[in-house]
Amino acid sequence: MPHDLVLAPSILSADFARLGEEIRTVEPAVPWIHVDVMDGHYVPNLTIGPPVVKAIRGATDRYLDTHLMITDPRTYAPQFVAAGSDSVTFHPEVDDDPLDLVHRLHEDGARVGVALKPAQPLSMVTELLPHVDLLLVMTVEPGFGGQSFMHEVVPKIAEADAWRRDHDADFRLEVDGGIAEDTVALTVEAGADTFVAGSAVFRHDDRVAAVHRILDAARAATAGATG
Ligand code: DX5
Numbered sequence: 042m043p044h045d046l047v048l049a050p051s052i053l054s055a056d057f058a059r060l061g062e063e064i065r066t067v068e069p070a071v072p073w074i075h076v077d078v079m080d081g082h083y084v085p086n087l088t089i090g091p092p093v094v095k096a097i098r099g100a101t102d103r104y105l106d107t108h109l110m111i112t113d114p115r116t117y118a119p120q121f122v123a124a125g126s127d128s129v130t131f132h133p134e135v136d137d138d139p140l141d142l143v144h145r146l147h148e149d150g151a152r153v154g155v156a157l158k159p160a161q162p163l164s165m166v167t168e169l170l171p172h173v174d175l176l177l178v179m180t181v182e183p184g185f186g187g188q189s190f191m192h193e194v195v196p197k198i199a200e201a202d203a204w205r206r207d208h209d210a211d212f213r214l215e216v217d218g219g220i221a222e223d224t225v226a227l228t229v230e231a232g233a234d235t236f237v238a239g240s241a242v243f244r245h246d247d248r249v250a251a252v253h254r255i256l257d258a259a260r261a262a263t264a265g266a267t268g
């Protein structure tokens with residue numbers, strides 16, 4: 042079953058001093074909010090911890106799509122779930138038994154995703170894919186917002202979508218990094234259904250209009266692909 046198209050604004054590009062208000066500026070346009078968690082080890086940047094997710098949980102009822110760019114998801118992912126994350130997505134190479142971690146997080150009641158960096162092949166996660174709710178394909182190197190979309194990742198998105206069809210799997214296929222009006226169509230044509238966009242949303246004064254422009258570009262690409 043194809044998934045509906047979802048855009049998840051990344052609050053990494055929002056004003057952290059006014060997070061609640063910033064989230065309210067996108068809420069009318071989106072069902073999901075993307076929360077980028079960085080620990081200063083997995084990536085050279087430090088961002089958001091469980092107390093901030095708890096505060097965000099109190100400020101919005103939107104689905105909190107939490108991207109853990111951290112070296113110890115086994116310790117911290119459950120804390121993000123307890124704080125109110127609806128889903129937690131981790132980079133599987135940092136854990137000795139990522140399938141076990143997927144199961145544990147499901148037992149905690151969360152949806153679970155795994156993420157691939159641009160250079161990591163799909164084969165790294167194929168054993169996990171039947172068990173996850175989401176595959177996040179990074180289209181920039183993790184660590185910072187505002188980078189340029191890496192076109193060379195597009196074939197891997199198509200490969201993941203083909204794998205999903207061939208195996209009757211139903212995980213969401215999410216792309217993250219450099220997604221904007223002019224790049225989203227390439228990812229839709231390759232099979233992505235879930236789009237993270239930080240700077241392409243929050244750099245505009247009218248965030249709802251910015252979301253709709255990206256979604257319109259995505260829908261136009263779907264129409265092109267099927268018709
Ligand atoms: C990068 C993060 C992304 C980032 C995307 O490490 O995972 O979610 O916020 O930002 P933009 O959309 O500006 O590339």
Ligand code: ZN
Pocket residue numbers: 051075076077108217237
């Ligand atoms: Zn992210």
